[in-house]
Amino acid sequence: MNKNLFIFFSLFICQAAYANQPTEWQLGFQKAASESMREIVAFHDKLLLPIIIAISVFVLFLMLYACVRFRASANPIPSKRTHNVAVEVLWTLIPCLILIVIAVPSFKILYKQDTIPKADITIKAIGYQWYWGYEYPDENIIFDSYMIEEKDLKSNQPRLLAVDNEVVVPVGKVIKVLITANDVLHAWALPAFGVKRDAVPGRINETWFKAEEKGTYYGQCSELCGIKHAFMPITVKVVSDTEYQEWLNEARIKFAKEEIKNSQLKLASK
Numbered sequence: 217m218n219k220n221l222f223i224f225f226s227l228f229i230c231q232a233a234y235a236n237q238p239t240e241w242q243l244g245f246q247k248a249a250s251e252s253m254r255e256i257v258a259f260h261d262k263l264l265l266p267i268i269i270a271i272s273v274f275v276l277f278l279m280l281y282a283c284v285r286f287r288a289s290a291n292p293i294p295s296k297r298t299h300n301v302a303v304e305v306l307w308t309l310i311p312c313l314i315l316i317v318i319a320v321p322s323f324k325i326l327y328k329q330d331t332i333p334k335a336d337i338t339i340k341a342i343g344y345q346w347y348w349g350y351e352y353p354d355e356n357i358i359f360d361s362y363m364i365e366e367k368d369l370k371s372n373q374p375r376l377l378a379v380d381n382e383v384v385v386p387v388g389k390v391i392k393v394l395i396t397a398n399d400v401l402h403a404w405a406l407p408a409f410g411v412k413r414d415a416v417p418g419r420i421n422e423t424w425f426k427a428e429e430k431g432t433y434y435g436q437c438s439e440l441c442g443i444k445h446a447f448m449p450i451t452v453k454v455v456s457d458t459e460y461q462e463w464l465n466e467a468r469i470k471f472a473k474e475e476i477k478n479s480q481l482k483l484a485s486k
């Protein structure tokens with residue numbers, strides 16, 4: 217009974233803090249971990265939600281009012297009115313004004329997301345059926361990132377979200393992400409950073425984020441790409457500068473690009 221009550225109430229109560237991944241009975245957004253996402257959440261909570269609620273309440277009131285005021289029993293002779301210029305002007309103008317009020321901050325946020333600041337680190341994400349491949353072009357690092365099967369999960373790893381090779385980035389740095397695909401359309405999305413871009417074969421899309429807190433952040437492919445679309449998650453690990461350098465040192469060897477490995481082998485054999 218208590219559990220049912222909890223579930224019932226949690227449907228209506230907005231939970232204050234989310235992890236960096238979806239949670240059970242979640243209704244709102246994940247906790248924002250970047251400035252862009254904070255702006256998106258504020259735009260939704262402070263502008264869209266009040267407008268949605270006001271319009272819904274107003275329409276409900278109009279429907280109830282019309283049902284009572286113009287019911288058949290109180291109006292034996294129905295009105296024959298068909299037009300009312302004042303009302304028609306109002307119901308055209310007011311929605312236009314509402315749309316303009318929404319458009320201005322919306323475009324502001326969109327343009328801000330679209331303008332990529334000077335990048336500290338560039339990574340490239342390539343969508344494949346059905347996993348993600350990553351490159352750090354400046355570091356000559358390349359690796360694939362597969363979902364971990366349920367039977368192989370460790371206790372702290374979430375189902376359908378954890379991957380074998382995570383993307384590692386330092387905290388507080390501008391990360392530019394180049395996104396493309398090798399076969400069909402995919403989309404690289406990380407809700408906590410407010411990032412989502414289509415991965416299109418033969419084309420490179422760009423986006424960026426600046427993580428504000430250390431932690432592990434989970435996202436998923438967000439463009440229906442085939443039978444295993446649900447099984448190509450995205451994991452980004454945000455770490456401190458020194459931890460990132462340590463990871464880089466290991467990754468440069470472990471995930472070295474083939475041609476570099478070959479050239480090293482050639483050098484070694486000489």
Ligand SMILES: [Cu+2]
Nearest residue numbers: 437439441445
């Ligand atoms: Cu997909």
